[in-house]
Amino acid sequence: MRESKFYFKTRKEVSKEEVAVSACLLIRANFIEKLTSGVYNFLPLGFKVIKKIEGIVRDEMEAIGGQEILMALLNPKSNWKQTNRWDTFKALFKVQSRYGQWFALAPTHEEIITPMVKNFIFSYKDLPLYLFHISDKFRDEPRSKSGILRGKEFIMKDLYSFHTDEKDLEKYYEKVKKAYKRVFKRCGLKAFVVEASGGSFSRFSHEFQVITPAGEDLFYYCSSCKFCRNKEIAENIKKCPECGHTVEMLKGSEVGNIFKLKDKYSNAFDLKFRDKDGKNKNVMMGCYGIGISRLLGVIAEANYDKDGMIWPEEVAPFIYHLLSLSSGDAKMNKIIKKQADLFYTKMLEKGIEVLYDDREDVSNGEKLVDADLLGLPYRIVVSEKTIKNNKFELRERRNRKVKLIKLSDFDKTVKSK
Ligand code: ATP
Numbered sequence: 046m047r048e049s050k051f052y053f054k055t056r057k058e059v060s061k062e063e064v065a066v067s068a069c070l071l072i073r074a075n076f077i078e079k080l081t082s083g084v085y086n087f088l089p090l091g092f093k094v095i096k097k098i099e100g101i102v103r104d105e106m107e108a109i110g111g112q113e114i115l116m117a118l119l120n121p122k123s124n125w126k127q128t129n130r131w132d133t134f135k136a137l138f139k140v141q142s143r144y145g146q147w148f149a150l151a152p153t154h155e156e157i158i159t160p161m162v163k164n165f166i167f168s169y170k171d172l173p174l175y176l177f178h179i180s181d182k183f184r185d186e187p188r189s190k191s192g193i194l195r196g197k198e199f200i201m202k203d204l205y206s207f208h209t210d211e212k213d214l215e216k217y218y219e220k221v222k223k224a225y226k227r228v229f230k231r232c233g234l235k236a237f238v239v240e241a242s243g244g245s246f247s248r249f250s251h252e253f254q255v256i257t258p259a260g261e262d263l264f265y266y267c268s269s270c271k272f273c274r275n276k277e278i279a280e281n282i283k284k285c286p287e288c289g290h291t292v293e294m295l296k297g298s299e300v301g302n303i304f305k306l307k308d309k310y311s312n313a314f315d316l317k318f319r320d321k322d323g324k325n326k327n328v329m330m331g332c333y334g335i336g337i338s339r340l341l342g343v344i345a346e347a348n349y350d351k352d353g354m355i356w357p358e359e360v361a362p363f364i365y366h367l368l369s370l371s372s373g374d375a376k377m378n379k380i381i382k383k384q385a386d387l388f389y390t391k392m393l394e395k396g397i398e399v400l401y402d403d404r405e406d407v408s409n410g411e412k413l414v415d416a417d418l419l420g421l422p423y424r425i426v427v428s429e430k431t432i433k434n435n436k437f438e439l440r441e442r443r444n445r446k447v448k449l450i451k452l453s454d455f456d457k458t459v460k461s462k
């Protein structure tokens with residue numbers, strides 16, 4: 046992508062309403078734009094990151110047998126009445142059709158997927174079944190200061206699993222836990238697995254928490270045995286219940302949550318299967334969420350310095366940021382531009398993800414500042430100084446290490462990742 050053709054200019058100022066570091070950085074760098082409180086548009090750079098996160102999640106969900114579906118967001122009231130959540134789910138957005146019917150804008154999909162699979166699950170032979178879905182969710186959240194970390198409209202991945210018995214659910218739950226760890230690691234994050242309230246059907250669920258000052262959760266952490274438990278559910282813990290070591294309190298943002306639903310929803314929708322012994326039994330269920338758009342914010346929150354963001358490679362919108370810096374000398378300018386153009390063409394041919402700052406109406410200083418703000422993993426600079434030495438500059442954003450490399454070594458240095 047050529048920046049001269051890119052319509053989204055970085056900003057110096059962000060509205061004072063935005064206090065979360067991630068929201069400020071993502072808005073300044075034009076990854077996202079706020080439409081209204083809790084509602085954001087994703088601009089080309091931000092949407093690229095979202096698609097990369099989705100790609101990782103999709104990969105890992107398919108690796109544990111998940112099949113992707115896309116469920117409706119406009120939900121009939123009757124589905125939500127059936128579980129009583131039409132009246133008890135406080136954050137449910139309710140909309141009325143001009144013909145009088147009421148709908149819910151889906152905040153989660155148990156009410157849709159459970160009756161849906163009744164059409165496919167009859168006997169134990171139809172189980173287990175794993176279905177997942179990546180799409181918008183709507184929740185009428187209270188006004189928050191967390192920017193994109195807490196939206197009224199946000200993107201979630203939700204996986205639902207269906208089993209013959211609790212043992213099978215238990216086994217799959219552990220598999221999902223491992224898959225989640227891989228997802229967050231690939232996103233460049235360290236996620237803590239935290240015990241949290243299990244609702245009325247299990248003792249605990251598990252949350253995946255990433256440490257950040259913008260987070261809304263507090264949890265106990267034992268540095269000795271790695272025990273973690275959410276403060277919300279726990280009595281005042283001073284000593285680790287596992288090993289007796291003193292615990293500390295950490296602040297995090299929940300990027301994922303896994304839950305054993307058991308037969309809560311199969312009961313509500315009469316989802317049964319015929320078992321080997323000929324008896325009809327309730328299907329056992331699990332549900333597993335990941336906050337895709339929250340992750341965009343959390344990754345920014347966990348990877349920045351005074352100059353801007355620092356994207357982990359696997360989720361970076363582009364891997365390379367190629368900059369051609371101008372010179373006062375017209376002839377030299379032409380040479381610089383020609384060299385940078387050549388690099389750009391080569392990179393495109395090799396399928397390397399590159400953003401090319403070829404803008405002519407912007408100062409060199411601004412280009413460098415913008416590049417640090419955007420925080421792509423590698424910056425390549427072609428300037429008068431490098432050209433005079435027959436070289437180009439390669440700089441790693443994370444550690445700011447600069448290398449001057451011979452022009453003729455470009456092909457063997459700059460490779461597709
Ligand atoms: P929270 O405790 O943060 O309100 P939750 O427990 O209600 O979240 P879940 O229903 O478990 O959320 O949803 C699965 C995942 O979706 C969460 O782990 C989180 O990453 C993400 N998520 C939930 N609510 C929001 C929101 N309002 N904005 C952005 N992401 C969200």
Ligand code: MG
Nearest residue numbers: 252299301302
């Ligand atoms: Mg949760």
